[in-house]
Amino acid sequence: MRRRLFKNLTHAPVTEPAPDLTGDRMTSVGMELQGVIERTLGRSLAIREVDSGSCNACELEIHALNNAFYDIERFGIRFVASPRHADVLLVTGPVTCNMRTALERTYAAVPAPKWVIAVGDCAAGCGVFSGSYACVGSVAAVLPVDLVVSGCPPTPLALMQGLLMLLRAPADVTPPDAHAPQSSLSTTGPGR
């Protein structure tokens, strides 16, 4: 273990620079929403993730946000265990009939002001599961959705961009060279 720790001390960190938030991809997202969150919460965001019927691919990529490459916590964004501690619900999957009540209760348990982000194509528009007897539909069919990060699943980079959008990015962000062709961002309504 000592050898490993020493190596980590002498090597540069693998953590990558923050993604670019100034490009075209971001203009579609409401600046109003961003302003509201910034005024209310400063630069910290507590997230409660809820799988309302996902295939778990979105969960894998949300998990990746915490790995050393993306290290989302350096931006003040952290995942919390209880909805009572959360500012944001990050919802994945189509909403199944069997998860509807649990999702509504989780939302009710989040103190206001609160925001909902729908992650992935299923959460955005029910995906391949639309029309099923067992699904209510997209997240917007059950909760007011503020931001959609689409993709199947969205890449960690797209997720990071979506989350950082909610906080104003530091002015000195370095543009990345990576891009995320399987994902995109859009708001579905104004902030409340």
Add this chain to the structure above:
Amino acid sequence: MFKALFGELAIIDAHHGCARVTVDSAIWRGIGEALREGKIDLLSEWADDRILHCALYEAKTRQACVASLPITAGKAPSLAVFHPPAIRLERAITDLFGISLVGLPDSRPWLDHGNWPVQAPLGGGGLPFTAPRPYTFLDAVGPSLHQIPVGPVHAGIIEPGHFRFTASGETVVRLEERLGYVHRGVEKLLNGAPVEEAARIVGRASGDSTVAYSLAFARAVELAFDFAPSSRAVWLRAIMAELERLANHLGDIGAICNDAAFSMMHAECGILRELTLRACDQAFGHRLMMDRIVPGGVRADPTRAGVDALLSLLRALRERFPELIELYVNTASLQDRTVGTGVVSESLASEFAAGGYVGRASGRAFDVREALPYPPYDVLPIQVALRKEGDVDARVWVRILEIQHSVAWLDAALHSLPSGDVLTPLIPRHSASEATTLVEGFRGDLLCHVRVSGHGPIERCHLRDPSWFQWPLLEAAIDGNIVADFPLCNKSFNCSYAGHDL
């Protein structure tokens, strides 16, 4: 054994992948008795239009077969009376088809929580909705017992399901799972779906096993259509399957150690997992390789640069993974948590025919890649990892060994990758046809049964995730352990909620 059970019954011509026979209720009961005596393993049980199927495996002769019982007047005898591992499968059949399985020991619903607009959605008529029956958990009675309800929304970035613990102080006396929260109606959506659309749905049955699911489905459809994919496609598929195994095992080992409060392993394994996903993205154009395997071949053909990215990933793993194994072995605080925790006995693993690391950590030496090898494992065999202890540590070790075996296998495969086309259009047989296949996903053996009509669309597709036979063992593994060790045990199983609930 199959000969003794089925005698000279005619094998159905239209079924491919393994033999299928039609049996009567006397033979059906004979199957139940053979299962009870442990002579054969249950691979799955599912219903179709007025037929009840079960898939069986005999370890001694390494043979699989499907037995089918016609259902008369909506009733059929239960297999679960003889063989408890069939209980949840039969509860699900009752929920989805409205069939009454006579003698089923547990009559509570399983997937149907009373929230769907219809009852028995896959049964012919689609019964109208009636008010849900209240769900009662099994009793645990005794002095100073208390219950801890957990879920469906858990305190982490994980899938939903409900756990009902009954504890005496810190010790778990009983755990009962209630699943079905992520039931999305996958099998109903597949009925009548064109092959391409069905492949996209199957690829989203369980996202962490998207390659394995797509592979099982593609193989079943191709067997039914009597179609052989190109040899490059066959190799690329297995390469993707092994990469998926690597990524998941790396993630799991890190997460298990994290649940034992050793976050350094989590961070280090997370780096290797991310490197794996990035290499997959470079080679196949998607980090999880979703929708890359389709009936007819594969949709992504890696360039030279893509193959090089995979080779340099293997070099990185070979260089960096041994240090992590050493770290795992030499950290006493970690070993203290994993060794002897959450033991699954050999007898339970064999009774439930548990696949993957759950079975192989408890002495059940079954791996589809070796037992019923499909190409290219028939040409390039893979070593099977096996431990007998059955604890969290053994399940970690099976994963460690499988990472090493997969790295060695991938190295050989990438160096002997044939050239040629990777995708050929499928041509329907013009007669109804069906197939059953088994594929080894990272979690264990995954069964796919497909029935196609003459002109193409899927008429019925049944998917059985390895988790079906692993979830019940988690209830057994936690018995007598402390509540605080549940996350550790649960992570060492890492069962799929989505794949189970469908």
